[in-house]
Amino acid sequence: MILHINVLDKGYVRLVNHMGSDLTVVNAARVSYAKQSEALTEKDIRLIRFLAREGHTSPFRHAVLQLEIYAPLMVARQWWKYIVGSAHYEGTGDSLEAWNESSRRYITEEPAFYIPSAGQWRGAPENSKQGSGGLVAWELGEKYTRELMEYTQLGIQKYEAALADGICAEQARLFLAAYGLYVRWYWTASLQSVAHFLNQRLEHDAQQEIQDYAKAILNIVKTLFPVATEELLTRQQA
Template sequence: MGKNERKINVLDKGYVRHLETFGSDLTVVNNARASYDKESAELTDSDKRLIAFLAREKHMSPFRSPRISFEVYAPLVVARQWWRYAIDSQHIEDGTPWSESSRRYITEKTEFYLPGAGEWRSKPANSKQGSGAPLDEAEGIKWTQALEQVYKDGEVAYEAAMDAGIAPEQARLFLPAYGLMVRWRYTASLQAICHFLDQRLKNDAQKEIYDYAIAVLQIVREDFPISAQHLIEAKGTD
């Protein structure tokens, strides 16, 4: 399997697929030495010690220009957790924080968006996006009732799972959409990815996102073995 064809299966249907890597451990070293107008042609033991020093002393800027792109296919509940780290990375750079309540920690009132009978729309004739004319209200009643039943069934199952002692982070999968598989492409700096890994490879991480972090770690270790060793405290399984 070629370097740009690495794909690691996760859970029953999901995966992490490597798309592209920019840079290497040598890139980190040469970023750090730029202020002294120095450059290494190959990674030496001295360079490895420099990477360890940068990580230990929290000098993060040399780790920001190397980047990795992934394609991820995962349940929505994993995507929502992962999104926090995309926002976290932006917050570091331009101050755009995002905090969201989580049914992993709290049990809040279960509510769903339910379109009214007159709010259903037909699909557009010549476009993949948007919608066409409104449906007849009599037809809309049928779809409102059908969606409402889906919500009710999911809520009943969710409450039963909670009463049975199922972990909230899994019980919420009974609520519509939480277990839906979604696909996205994710590009981030080496620093941002290692921050995500350092957090989601800890023992208290949700099992599902932990499994995805292990897959990402495998790719990061192959492309940045020295940087990964020093940036990630909890390194997961070998």
């Protein structure tokens, strides 16, 4: 079973725990008729397909994942929108969401930053105000990799100097370059919520960095819930 997948230069997604399987979805649906399956059958697979196709989503909320994620702040804040909206999207009332994040109010571990390599910088899109276009020339990318490294190192030096002078950690952190700063959090979510996240963040127009995390989560989720994951993603992308 896939437990840990590295993402970007320093990030990762780690499976902490999970509850249920494809059979959980089936039995959550069949309880209405006081029935239960002991092993997943072709009939059960057809039921999962029917539930996904017809939008009967509550059985998918009985399967739950708990993940530890280490990602740049710019990714975390995009991700956070799914927690804020989870109780309301599509009228599902899905509240099986939890998010607990490390805080530099309390910890002073060595800061880590996402630094794109020279070959990873993207240009602005031609016909949109957001997103990105193709890769820029290597020479331009090399310039901005170098400048970003210098910028973040200056921030680290000032952050450490402030701590050494007795400034509290919650204010000293203001010197750190925020968007590239890696943060760590636990995300606990129902299978339906995870599928909703994947359907949006696996799309080609999603930011590349969060796409990379979505692909890692997809590898974990389809290992745990192969049938339900395929049906939820297929039906919602249709």
